[in-house]
Amino acid sequence: MAASASTGGNPSGVRGRGPRCIAIVGPFQSGKTSLFESILERCGAVSRAGSVKSRNSVGDASPEARAHQMSTEPNVASVDFMGERYTFIDCPGSVEFLQEMRHVLPAVDAAVVVCEADDRKAPALELVLRELEEADIPRFLFLNKIDSASRRVRETLGLLQRASRTPLLLRQIPIWQGGIAVGFIDLALERAFIYREHAPSEIVPLAPEEVERERDARFSMLEKLADYDDTLMEDLLGDIEPPRDLIFDDLARELKERHVVPVLIGAAERGNGVTRLLKALRHEAPSLDVTRGRIGVVDSGTPLALVMKTWQSGQGGKLSLARVLRGRMAEGDVITSSGGVEARIASVLELKGAEQQRRPAAEEGETVAFARLEGVRTGDAIAVGKVRPDVVSAVAPPEPVHALSVGVKDRKDDVRLTTGLAKLVEEDPALALEHRPEFSEMRLSGQGEMHLRVALERLAGRYGVNVDSGATQIGYRETLRGKASARGRHRKQSGGHGQFGDVVLEIAPLPRGEGIRFVDRITGGVVPKQYISSVEAGVRDYCQRGPLGFPLVDIEVTLTDGSYHTVDSSDMAFRQAARLAMTEACPQARPVLLEPILAVEIVIPSDAMSRASAIVSARRGQILGYDARPGWRGWDQINALMPEAEMGGLIVELRSATAGVGTFSARFDHLAELAGKPADAVVAAQALVQAR
Structure with a gap:
């Protein structure tokens, strides 16, 4: 299979493999959204690439993303390139929004990891690569900002390799002029390219001074490929130039089998290196059948899709971003989710950032948004019909690391607050909402300060609810260091039957963690048995707020004596008598804060x-x-x-x-x-x- 000049060296005869879905991931501020914009421009989906700084990008169109100049949720757009359909999903890079990427990964065919030669971002890159490794996603590395790189690519590769457990395979080396990368040499094609601003690179003759450097770098690439191909290894040992089609086949296979991570270079803001990246994706990114096999979806059966993201809007209703993994799903279809929910697809929408285009159906492999699938959650599989799909891809939510106490400024907004927060939690499973009756507190937890700030901004912007927020209440308790005894007598006479209860209680500390222990040592019936439970209830009433103002724990309370009246005694009277005895005894027993x-x-x-x-x-x-x-x-x-x-x-x-x-x-x-x-x-x- 010879290289074709018309396709820039991709093998001829590459058949269409159906729509593909590619995640763009990487550390915060590595240039993911810039690459996303450049891809849209190169594929003709927009006339000019937008910019995060200028706040005119297709991605990051939400008010929160615009305000903070950072991705806070996935950005989605579909494009055509060389006769094939692709959906690119630009995922947030901040660790606080990493959960958004986790839900996208199961349904994608491959990921492009955008990174740069920055030692400080190496740990963040490792976090992203670890997620891809554990999800078993084929991945390319796009070494961005090559136009401003201050170190050689070989040195950079060593830095990046420390972040990856899979070998990195350098596919391109830069052409330097005056210390600036002005182009690159493609090691698989053995061709030199000069960058053109926001345009495809221009093929140029390989300069004589670059020949030896290109030969050494190419041999290193082939050696790494040969670790997994005996035929290629024999060619290298015999000093035989391997056929180019064998090299391209190896590149595709070893990416699919996750043996290597190909590394390409470029500068996303200038549109440099984008066309070669797209061509590498076209030839080497696995197709839908490989993705289905990875997540356990057979290639026949009822139409099935995987939900990667849920959006709630104040007025526009609910959207579920999903990839159709099998069959065709159309407006009006009744679906059943893996959670057992039945719903009807109200409409099928193709997304380009915030833009929506309605269409009658989504074909196999396409990534679209389904409208108004109420009860369907992020991570659910959905299948046409009434049979629950058995595909499981839900990602467990991460443990919260930051929390705020939230409450309305105006009590009339109570219902709207609860409703709005519930929708935000449904949209973003990394948020958690907890009602804490002990403190009359609503607690919102998440992955960091910015994560919660964005959530509250969405609450105000979409649902018109402004909240007061602050530090959460601490679960202080108190206990007793000493012993004490007191009598509690409740007597009230107001005509007719009165109230009478009389108890003597002894209190003592218990070992930590024992709770509250109530002991009945009444003899001779001085407190009738029917009132004993009321005495215990009164003790426990008091323990809800001890002498220091906090719940009282780890004490033993013994009922030792008391008296009653045959007419005026009652459950309520003995309950009140117990509270009085506790009120007198506990301050004497040296209370201490826990x-x-x-x-x-x-x-x-x-x-x-x-x-x-x-x-x-x-x-x-x-x-x-x-x-x-x-x-x-x-x-x-x-x-x-x-x-x-x-x-x-x-x-x-x-x-x-x-x-x-x-x-x-x-x-x-x-x-x-x-x-x-x-x-x-x-x-x-x-x-x-x-x-x-």
Whole structure:
């Protein structure tokens, strides 16, 4: 299969393989959206590429993305290139929005990882590559901003290789003039190209001074390919020039089998290197049948699609971005989701950023948005008919690392707040909403400060709900250090039957974690059995707010004595008597404040260990140990105990100290005594709250 001049060297006879879906991923500010825009321009989908800085891009069209000049959700557009159909999905690069990429990956055929020669972004690149490796996605690396690179590509490749567990395969080398990359040599084609601003590169003769450099780089590429091809290895050992069609076949196969990650170079903002990237995708990116095999979809049966993203709008209803993996899905079709929900496709829409174009149906392999699939969630498979599909691709939501207490400014917005937040959580599974009755608090959790800020901006913009937000309440408790005893007598006479209850209670501390234990030691029937449960209820009523103002835990309360009246005693009277006895006894038993302590596991790049340790210590943390992060070269983890009160903003500090990649997980471990001025401040603040 000889190279064709008309296709720039791609093998002739490449048959159409149906619409393909390609994810564009990479670290924050690596140039993903710029590449997305350049692809649209090169394929004729737009007359001129937009710019993030100019706020005129097809992608990042939401008010939040425009305001912060960053991707906050996937951007989608479909294009035609050389007679084939592609959908490109530009995924956010910030670690706070990484979950958006995770939901897209199962349905794509390949990913283009946009990166640059920046040591500081290597850990973020590793995070992205690890996600692709674990999802088993074939991937290209697009080394962006080559026009401003300050180091040689070989040196850069070593830096990038540390972030990838799969060997990187350099496909192109730059042509330098005056220290600036003005073009590239394609090692598979053995051709030189000079960049043209926002236009395809121009083929030029290979300069004599470049011949040796090209030969060495090409041999290195072929050696790596030969690790997986005995025929190619024999050619190299015999000093035989391998056929070009064999090289292209190897490139396609070894990408599909995830043996290598091809590396191409360019400058997305200038449109440099885009055409060669598109041609590599055309020839080498796997087709739909490979993707179906990867996620376990057979190639026959009822029409089936996978939902990659859900959008909710204030007025336009719900959209479900989905790729049709099998068959044809049309407007009006009734579908069943893998969650067992039945719905009807209200309309089929092709997306180009914020633009929508209605069409009657989506063919196999196409990526479209289905309107008003109520109850269908991101990650669901949907099939035409009433049989639930058995394909499972849902991605577990990540653990929250940042939380805010949210409430309405105006009480009449209560219902709209709850409704709006529920829709945001449905749209973005990385958000979590929790109602905390103990504090009369609604808690919104997510992946970082910006993640929650964007969520609240969407709440205001789409649903017209402005909220007050602040730090979440801490689950303080209190207990007793000593013992005490008190009598509680409730007597009330107001004509007719009165009220009478009389109890003597002894209280004592219990070991941590024992809760509240009630003991009945009544003899002789001085408190009739029918009132014992009311005494216990009164004790537990009081324990909801102890003498310091917090729930009282880990105490034993013993009912030792009391009296009753044959006419005036009642359940309510004994319940009140118990509360009175507790109110008198507990302040005498030396109450002490308890604060929740969390077991925290922090993961950071190794070079940030000292900074992360200092952050833990400054937050009253107790470091239990250090270790290498299992399976992550160049990463460490810290295990520590930290007060819940010190967790607010921890993720912000960690990410600031680790170029945006540090994170943690936390779980409740135990309650610990808090004394002195810190305890006095907490108790005083609680007294102010209760006085309002």
